[in-house]
Amino acid sequence: MNITDVSGLRVLAFDVFGTVVDWHGSIAREVDALALGVDAAEFARAWRAGYKPAMARVMSGELGWTRIDDLHRMILDDVLADFGVTSLGEEERGELNRVWHRLEPWPDSVEGLRRLKARYLVCTLSNGNIGLLANMAKNAGLPWDCILSAEVFRAYKPDPATYLGVADVFDVPPGAVMLVAAHQDDLAAARGCGLETAYVERPAEFGEDRPKDVSPDPANSMHAKDFVDLARQLGC
Amino acid sequence: MNITDVSGLRVLAFDVFGTVVDWHGSIAREVDALALGVDAAEFARAWRAGYKPAMARVMSGELGWTRIDDLHRMILDDVLADFGVTSLGEEERGELNRVWHRLEPWPDSVEGLRRLKARYLVCTLSNGNIGLLANMAKNAGLPWDCILSAEVFRAYKPDPATYLGVADVFDVPPGAVMLVAAHQDDLAAARGCGLETAYVERPAEFGEDRPKDVSPDPANSMHAKDFVDLARQLGC
Structure with a gap:
């Protein structure tokens, strides 16, 4: 794992399906x-x-x-x-x-987001449409500052227009945005656009009977067990 | 004022400059x-x-x-x-x-939105860009479920694409959306697209020394002194 300088970090953008909700x-x-x-x-x-x-x-x-x-x-x-x-x-x-x-959040999602929101702007970056993400957030109590979606950028991840779109919307450099996801391919694409990346372990994403590989990739800026762990690592 | 049947209402979309913030x-x-x-x-x-x-x-x-x-x-x-x-x-x-x-909310905005949010999906419908609206919400504590903007629809109000876009995003008929605004021209355009409309009095929008006409227009579905009054009228 790299020791990451996060002093310039402003925005945490979250993958949603599998990362925030089960x-x-x-x-x-x-x-x-x-x-x-x-x-x-x-x-x-x-x-x-x-x-x-x-x-x-x-x-x-x-x-x-x-x-x-x-x-x-x-x-x-x-x-x-x-x-x-x-x-x-x-x-x-x-x-x-x-x-x-109506997807339900992982047990740590709401608490982790609340803590992270105190210091960072927290938004979605999902291929889900805006209405789906807004209804999900309302139902699950996910405290987003902003809902960003493929629907805003008219492109799905891993199209660079989505990752760079987040930086553009908030008028910050790509390195001021960190993508948080439970999927290494999503994170790799974000990294290719200059974003910081945090991998979050969701071993039961495909079911308790189908544990997935959650090994760290040292290319990511951070690696966390869950959102509360991520908040702790970021000093929130 | 009409007696409005609001039983089918699902979404309250708010104009922002002048309506939510001063x-x-x-x-x-x-x-x-x-x-x-x-x-x-x-x-x-x-x-x-x-x-x-x-x-x-x-x-x-x-x-x-x-x-x-x-x-x-x-x-x-x-x-x-x-x-x-x-x-x-x-x-x-x-x-x-x-x-x-960094615009500051009117004194009733945050409380009114919190009450309305308990029953309805509350979103912005502003010509302001997404980043501006998200920073404003974070700064002022505006509890939006979703931030919608001209930037999402690539058209400014009063273009019908914006009013109809809200209904489309949430997959509801236009009559399930109510635009809340302190501007009769905005409300008239929304009404022309089939939305319900609520006028909110903001007599000091242009300054205490320049009181504006806040007379009711009977074409609107509702007329409220402020957001808390609107919440009360909607039984929230």
């Missing part, structure tokens, strides 16, 4: 409650797995600009078919699709 | 403290008066898309020249220009 657990619980006769944990993983290919179709130009809410819905229809579920009507599919607005 | 008083106080030898109240009014003509130059295509921070700075240079001030250097002009990020 998409796997939240979706698995709702799917389980619907008693569809599917493996809810596998269903959650399949839904999430459709996300990057769907965004790639937008970024390649095959699809026009599309909000994640609409991509989630397209993927959901495919996943329901793949799992042989035919019992859900239009309204129930719409309601299930909005589970992404 | 631009005149805040700017006059900072200008006065600089001891420039100008009438600080007149200076504040002149700076603000340059705003609509500057936006018109952008919307006509004469200027490319320009953030309000940059428009404010262009106007400031003109106003300083008009008032015969030559003593401010580049850095001091930049610092003074950021007074718009």
Whole structure:
């Protein structure tokens, strides 16, 4: 790990799905409650797995600009078919699709954000659309100073327009922004744009039964167990 | 005043300059403290008066898309020249220009927003840029659920893209959104897009010595003395 000079840091931008909220657990619980006769944990993983290919179709130009809410819905229809579920009507599919607005935070997220917010401007930098992120924040009590999204920049991460867009919006140099994420590829792309980076361990992102590698990458400015640990390391 | 059915209301979108914050008083106080030898109240009014003509130059295509921070700075240079001030250097002009990020809320704004937030999604709908609005909120303690700006829609109010953009972002019909503003022209444009409208009296917007007409317009859904009164009327 580098010893990082954070004296110039002004903005902490957070990846959201998996980093701030537990998409796997939240979706698995709702799917389980619907008693569809599917493996809810596998269903959650399949839904999430459709996300990057769907965004790639937008970024390649095959699809026009599309909000994640609409991509989630397209993927959901495919996943329901793949799992042989035919019992859900239009309204129930719409309601299930909005589970992404109701994702629950990790236990440390709200406390960590509150502490970090006392010293830094804390914002989202998510591929989720603005409405999704605002509803999620209201539901989960996430105290963002500002919600930034792919929808503002009309580009998804890891497009440089998103990382550099945060610095531009707040009129600061890229090095005054730190991306906080549980995904090394997101952090690597941010680093390539000159941002500081903090990796946060979320070993159960894909479920307790599928622990993921949370090894430190010394290229990151910081490595934290969770948001409260990050706050402590930043002296908040 | 109409008796308004607000049972379908989901989102309250707030105009900011003059409605949430006291631009005149805040700017006059900072200008006065600089001891420039100008009438600080007149200076504040002149700076603000340059705003609509500057936006018109952008919307006509004469200027490319320009953030309000940059428009404010262009106007400031003109106003300083008009008032015969030559003593401010580049850095001091930049610092003074950021007074718009430090505008102080009206005494009822924070309490009113907190109460309204308990029932509705509360967001900005301002021609101010995102960074300006986020810094202002952090400084003044304005508890927005979401910051929406002309910068998101790449159009200034009263362009319909801004009012309809709020409904679109939150995936609700226009009638589920109420614009709250101290300006009848802003409200009329929102009404033309199908939004509900609430007028808020800010008689001292242009200074205590220049009381403005705050007569009700029966075309609005609601008319309130201030945000606490609005909260009371909405049962919050």
